[in-house]
Amino acid sequence: xxxxxxxxxYLIKTRGxxxxxxxxxxxxxRSVSWYQQTPGQGLQFLFEYFSETQRNKGNFPGRFSxxxxxxxxxxxxxxxxxxxxxxxxxxxxxxSGTGNSPLHFxxxxxxxxx
Amino acid sequence: AQSVTQPDIHITVSEGASLELxxxxxxxxxxxxFWYVQSPGQGLQLLLKYFSGDTxxxxxxxxxxxxxxxxxxxNLRKPSVxxxxxxxxxxxxxxxxxxxxxxxxxxxxKLSVKP
Numbered sequence: 124x125x126x127x128x129x130x131x132x133y134l135i136k137t138r139g140x141x142x143x144x145x146x147x148x149x150x151x152x153r154s155v156s157w158y159q160q161t162p163g164q165g166l167q168f169l170f171e172y173f174s175e176t177q178r179n180k181g182n183f184p185g186r187f188s189x190x191x192x193x194x195x196x197x198x199x200x201x202x203x204x205x206x207x208x209x210x211x212x213x214x215x216x217x218x219s220g221t222g223n224s225p226l227h228f229x230x231x232x233x234x235x236x237x
Numbered sequence: 238a239q240s241v242t243q244p245d246i247h248i249t250v251s252e253g254a255s256l257e258l259x260x261x262x263x264x265x266x267x268x269x270x271f272w273y274v275q276s277p278g279q280g281l282q283l284l285l286k287y288f289s290g291d292t293x294x295x296x297x298x299x300x301x302x303x304x305x306x307x308x309x310x311x312n313l314r315k316p317s318v319x320x321x322x323x324x325x326x327x328x329x330x331x332x333x334x335x336x337x338x339x340x341x342x343x344x345x346x347k348l349s350v351k352p
Contacts, residue, residue, distance in 0.1 A: 225271060228273075228280035
């Protein structure tokens with residue numbers, strides 16, 4: 124069974140630009156979550172989608188948005204990039220997104236904003 | 238509110254030595270508990286999980302963890318560490334309510350292994 128796939132693996136963008144990251148969950152998984160990981164803040168939750176609906180959202184500005192498609196694939200978008208957005212963005216999928224459903228992570232997209 | 242504390246930011250052990258990484262949680266009831274490992278530049282991999290039953294849980298790569306309700310702990314152990322175990326380890330509990338996502342993660346413990 125294929126794992127969670129994130130594309131691209133690396134991105135370099137300039138301040139003010141926008142970026143779209145993609146995530147393909149494990150087959151059969153309907154919940155997709157996004158996390159931002161930085162050395163200073165650790166793992167911070169961005170949002171979670173289940174059956175194309177945003178079910179949960181973290182404390183990030185509106186520049187961060189996401190969506191989920193009918194095949195459970197998900198994208199996240201960051202507009203008007205800032206230097207502080209440089210981070211490893213991790214996508215995770217699970218069957219149901221409930222407490223007893225472990226998250227399975229992709230290898231992440233490393234975003235560098237210059 | 239639920240929370241997870243990993244008291245040790247960085248631990249260094251010699252190859253072949255035993256390892257114990259600490260995790261304490263704050264939770265309203267008996268939680269589900271998870272340990273994840275992250276190698277540099279990679280995503281998180283599930284090491285093991287506790288849902289119920291036997292309080293000693295076996296995971297992948299020779300790791301085990303013990304749930305102790307009286308101490309609100311779920312410490313990760315390995316009898317003999319290998320150089321390839323050098324990574325960062327995260328303890329997690331589910332989040333019911335709030336805006337922290339499906340799981341609440343500790344800040345992580347970075348493990349270095351001396352030859």
